Amino acid sequence: xxxxxxxxxxxxxxxxxxxxxxxxxxxxxxxxxxxxxxxxxxxxxxxxxxxxxxxxxxxxxxxxxxxxxxxxxxxxxxxxxxxxxxxxxxxxxxxxxxxxxxxxxxxxxxxxxxxxxxxxxxxxxxxxxxxxxxxxxxxxxxxxxxxxxxxxxxxxxxxxxxxxxxxxxxxxxxxxxxxxxxxxxxxxxxxxxxxxxxxxxxxxxxxxxxxxxxxxxxxxxxxxxxxxxxxxxxxxxxxxxxxxxxxxxxxxxxxxxxxxxxxxxxxxxxxxxxxxxxxxxxxxxxxxxxxxxxxxxxxxxxxxxxxxxxxxxxxxxxxxxxxxxxxxxxxxxxxxxxxxxxxxxxxxxxxxxxxxxxxxxxxxxxxxxxxxxxxxxxxxxxxxxxxxxxxxxxxxxxxxxxxxxxxxxxxxxxxxxxxxxxxxxxxxxxxxxxxxxxxxxxxxxxxxxxxxxxxxxxxxxxxxxxxxxxxxxxxxxxxxxxxxxxxxxxxxxxxxxxxxxxxxxxxxxxxxxxxxxxxxxxxxxxxxxxxxxxxxxxxxxxxxxxxxxxxxxxxxxxxxxxxxxxxxxxxxxxxxxxxxxxxxxxxxxxxxxxxxxxxxxxxxxxxxxxxxxxxxxxxxxxxxxxxxxxxxxxxxxxxxxxxxxxxxxxxxxxxxxxxxxxxxxxxxxxxxxxxxxxxxxxxxxxxxxxxxxxxxxxxxxxxxxxxxxxxxxxxxxxxxxxxxxxxxxxxxxxxxxxxxxxxxxxxxxxxxxxxxxxxxxxxxxxxxxxxxxxxxxxxxxxxxxxxxxxxxxxxxxxxxxxxxxxxxxxxxxxxxxxxxxxxxxxxxxxxxxxxxxxxxxxxxxxxxxxxxxxxxxxxxxxxxxxxxxxxxxxxxxxxxxxxx
Ligand code: 0A1
Ligand code: ZN
Numbered sequence: 001x002x003x004x005x006x007x008x009x010x011x012x013x014x015x016x017x018x019x020x021x022x023x024x025x026x027x028x029x030x031x032x033x034x035x036x037x038x039x040x041x042x043x044x045x046x047x048x049x050x051x052x053x054x055x056x057x058x059x060x061x062x063x064x065x066x067x068x069x070x071x072x073x074x075x076x077x078x079x080x081x082x083x084x085x086x087x088x089x090x091x092x093x094x095x096x097x098x099x100x101x102x103x104x105x106x107x108x109x110x111x112x113x114x115x116x117x118x119x120x121x122x123x124x125x126x127x128x129x130x131x132x133x134x135x136x137x138x139x140x141x142x143x144x145x146x147x148x149x150x151x152x153x154x155x156x157x158x159x160x161x162x163x164x165x166x167x168x169x170x171x172x173x174x175x176x177x178x179x180x181x182x183x184x185x186x187x188x189x190x191x192x193x194x195x196x197x198x199x200x201x202x203x204x205x206x207x208x209x210x211x212x213x214x215x216x217x218x219x220x221x222x223x224x225x226x227x228x229x230x231x232x233x234x235x236x237x238x239x240x241x242x243x244x245x246x247x248x249x250x251x252x253x254x255x256x257x258x259x260x261x262x263x264x265x266x267x268x269x270x271x272x273x274x275x276x277x278x279x280x281x282x283x284x285x286x287x288x289x290x291x292x293x294x295x296x297x298x299x300x301x302x303x304x305x306x307x308x309x310x311x312x313x314x315x316x317x318x319x320x321x322x323x324x325x326x327x328x329x330x331x332x333x334x335x336x337x338x339x340x341x342x343x344x345x346x347x348x349x350x351x352x353x354x355x356x357x358x359x360x361x362x363x364x365x366x367x368x369x370x371x372x373x374x375x376x377x378x379x380x381x382x383x384x385x386x387x388x389x390x391x392x393x394x395x396x397x398x399x400x401x402x403x404x405x406x407x408x409x410x411x412x413x414x415x416x417x418x419x420x421x422x423x424x425x426x427x428x429x430x431x432x433x434x435x436x437x438x439x440x441x442x443x444x445x446x447x448x449x450x451x452x453x454x455x456x457x458x459x460x461x462x463x464x465x466x467x468x469x470x471x472x473x474x475x476x477x478x479x480x481x482x483x484x485x486x487x488x489x490x491x492x493x494x495x496x497x498x499x500x501x502x503x504x505x506x507x508x509x510x511x512x513x514x515x516x517x518x519x520x521x522x523x524x525x526x527x528x529x530x531x532x533x534x535x536x537x538x539x540x541x542x543x544x545x546x547x548x549x550x551x552x553x554x555x556x557x558x559x560x561x562x563x564x565x566x567x568x569x570x571x572x573x574x575x576x577x578x579x580x581x582x583x584x585x586x587x588x589x590x591x592x593x594x595x596x597x598x599x600x601x602x603x604x605x606x607x608x609x610x611x612x613x614x615x616x617x618x619x620x621x622x623x624x625x626x627x628x629x630x631x632x633x634x635x636x637x638x639x640x641x642x643x644x645x646x647x648x649x650x651x652x653x654x655x656x657x658x659x660x661x662x663x664x665x666x667x668x669x670x671x672x673x674x675x676x677x678x679x680x681x682x683x684x685x686x687x688x689x690x691x692x693x694x695x696x697x698x699x700x701x702x703x704x705x706x707x708x709x710x711x712x713x714x715x716x717x718x719x720x721x722x723x724x725x726x727x728x729x730x731x732x733x734x735x736x737x738x739x740x741x742x743x744x745x746x747x748x749x750x751x752x753x754x755x756x757x758x759x760x761x762x763x764x765x766x767x768x769x770x771x772x773x774x775x776x777x778x779x780x781x782x783x784x785x786x787x788x789x790x791x792x793x794x795x796x797x798x799x800x801x802x803x804x805x806x807x808x809x810x811x812x813x814x815x816x817x818x819x820x821x822x823x824x825x826x827x828x829x830x831x832x833x834x835x836x837x838x839x840x841x842x843x844x845x846x847x848x849x850x851x852x853x854x855x856x857x858x859x860x861x862x863x864x865x866x867x868x869x870x871x872x873x874x875x876x877x878x879x880x881x882x883x884x
Pocket of ligand 1: 142143144145282283284285286287320321343399
């Protein structure tokens with residue numbers, strides 16, 4: 001990257017003339033610096049002569065001056081590693097173009113021109129999986145965020161919208177199926193066994209939504225009639241052997257289309273909707289217009305190879321990508337700082353969809369768990385950023401839980417404050433007003449203010465301030481009045497030392513201890529640093545249930561007696577609050593035990609309270625097993641660590657496991673009985689059977705901690721009796737953590753049974769990498785040398801190493817070897833797939849919040865990575881921010 005182009009960096013370098021040379025910094029891109037592009041590109045015609053090793057791309061752009069931008073007599077066409085074979089303007093060879101780094105600069109003096117550029121690319125050499133690449137013999141593309149510039153020279157930014165016409169040709173035997181965005185308008189045979197197809201997409205779109213697929217694929221096809229009577233052809237394209245596992249994806253697509261009409265009034269706008277499953281993919285899936293490209297993980301499922309969680313994830317991701325057709329495609333983003341405009345909103349939309357499909361209570365708990373384990377650590381670490389970031393060096397690093405999941409929570413708060421009807425009116429106004437535009441988060445907020453009738457003046461801070469607010473709660477009682485004292489504190493984050501108070505909507509209820517009832521839920525909005533709210537009519541002090549349904553993405557700090565939490569865990573009528581009370585009970589106990597330590601009496605009292613609450617949950621016949629499965633889950637190590645300023649992973653792990661083992665022993669007969677009961681329920685996709693499978697393995701997890709021999713026997717039996725992946729994987733997960741003969745047997749059996757099925761073999765790697773087995777780290781090292789392991793497939797890399805980085809006892813082993821392994825991986829993977837490599841950096845970046853001995857080891861590994869002079873922009877940015 002040419003640093004001379006960035007004035008701020010150049011200036012810094014001059015001032016430091018006597019200092020040792022700085023490593024080359026990729027330029028910092030700032031939100032404030034946005035300017036519209038001087039040229040419009042209303043049309044683009046692309047021609048692809050396809051080959052796995054050699055593809056020729058001819059691109060013809062129709063350009064005209066943008067009256068809304070500053071006039072320029074040049075046009076900058078972004079490229080990334082491209083060479084222009086020829087450049088023509090208005091039919092004449094252009095002699096006066098030049099390169100600025102990777103970009104092509106072309107002088108243009110008239111009002112409108114036609115620019116033709118020819119480039120040649122080698123998809124087989126594209127291991128970054130951005131742009132046009134080869135995957136299992138087929139060709140496919142990934143253009144978000146900046147992949148189109150690896151295909152051809154173009155203003156590769158989301159505010160340049162064009163109508164695409166694409167002609168593709170190639171050998172018919174190799175690529176019998178040729179797909180692109182929009183509709184196929186013509187096709188034919190060519191010379192020498194080639195064929196061609198021409199596609200036209202009538203909807204103007206930015207380059208990041210372009211897609212092309214060529215390969216030997218088959219489709220599971222269906223139809224959907226939209227609310228205004230449009231007949232849409234649906235296809236799920238896969239390799240022939242995968243066809244039997246596509247039914248769930250197709251059904252999920254139909255449900256998503258139906259739901260978006262009902263819930264948001266959004267209808268599909270083409271006659272064709274294609275989904276293609278690809279084995280090598282950096283992310284989950286991509287919403288290209290009319291041609292979604294998916295990681296196979298989020299398409300393929302049947303009961304023998306996919307767990308219930310896999311089925312749910314597929315339904316959710318299919319919905320997410322489909323919903324982007326409106327929130328992302330019809331209304332797109334002006335620049336990448338606005339990413340949460342499409343991602344936060346679309347995550348909220350997919351969450352609401354899944355709540356309707358799978359049940360609201362459990363889905364809400366799952367979503368909060370994801371937020372806490374993935375987003376909270378971002379907010380409290382060196383990579384903290386607002387949902388609308390202010391600057392970046394590499395946009396791929398900002399596809400984060402903050403932009404996605406916290407972004408969804410922020411819009412959910414607007415919905416909570418407005419109520420569902422007014423929220424819908426705000427959404428309608430947003431879509432109507434900005435259809436066909438590249439919009440901003442500010443546009444969304446304004447539409448909500450006008451359409452939903454909300455005053456969001458102060459609420460805008462949620463877009464600009466990073467950090468998870470902490471709300472301190474105290475309930476005071478005197479006479480017949482209960483007074484709720486609330487205060488908030490938004491912690492400092494990198495670049496944002498001082499924060500302002502934000503509006504925090506908290507749904508609350510006050511329970512009468514004697515009757516176990518409350519008089520109705522209320523919404524309290526804390527808009528100041530401190531405030532108090534009085535409630536009359538309480539002769540006795542009530543029990544407070546707060547942040548019901550997790551109405552605000554904050555942490556709640558309060559001191560409550562164990563008895564109140566046991567009360568709420570057993571009988572709160574808000575399922576989330578019930579879950580939360582149980583979590584609070586366990587969190588406060590483990591944090592105290594792993595922090596300052598507990599004396600015997602305090603430990604016994606803490607454990608007894610948890611036991612009482614857990615026993616009540618196990619015995620509650622009115623609870624469905626799916627919800628029971630949530631309530632019995634212990635808080636994750638990550639979430640527990642988040643509660644401590646400086647965490648000792650070893651102590652937290654020991655306390656958490658110790659508690660689990662104690663509960664497993666204390667409630668052994670209850671867990672055995674539960675396992676026996678749910679084992680009787682036959683396989684089915686209905687809620688009761690799914691709940692049974694969930695709690696079945698959870699019972700084993702407690703028993704494995706409390707009575708390993710008994711659990712090994714039961715897990716072996718569960719594995720052998722399993723007629724579905726949920727039970728089989730659950731049993732194998734438990735066995736993998738134990739030292740028993742069945743462990744090896746069943747790991748071998750599982751591998752043999754599924755050899756050749758990539759997604760299931762990923763599970764086999766993961767189970768060993770997340771295992772509680774004391775030698776897990778050695779197992780991971782051996783698995784890295786397994787013939788099925790490769791750095792070229794992101795799913796496989798994640799299945800081993802991402803799983804390992806999330807395994808606290810192995811990753812944080814005292815020797816520092818876990819850190820070394822992840823650093824070695826980052827260095828080896830970076831030149832192959834920078835985007836995937838950079839995603840491993842945050843696990844080491846937590847060092848400031850870890851006890852000093854481990855922190856030094858983690859930092860040392862980050863420094864070792866930073867010392868490499870060949871880092872990608874992705875990894876460079878994450879490592880320097882983590883050390884900063
Ligand atoms: N927009 C997609 C996410 C996505 C982003 C970048 C990618 O490049 C590798 C791929 C997908 C979504 O939100 O689903
Ligand atoms: Zn998305």
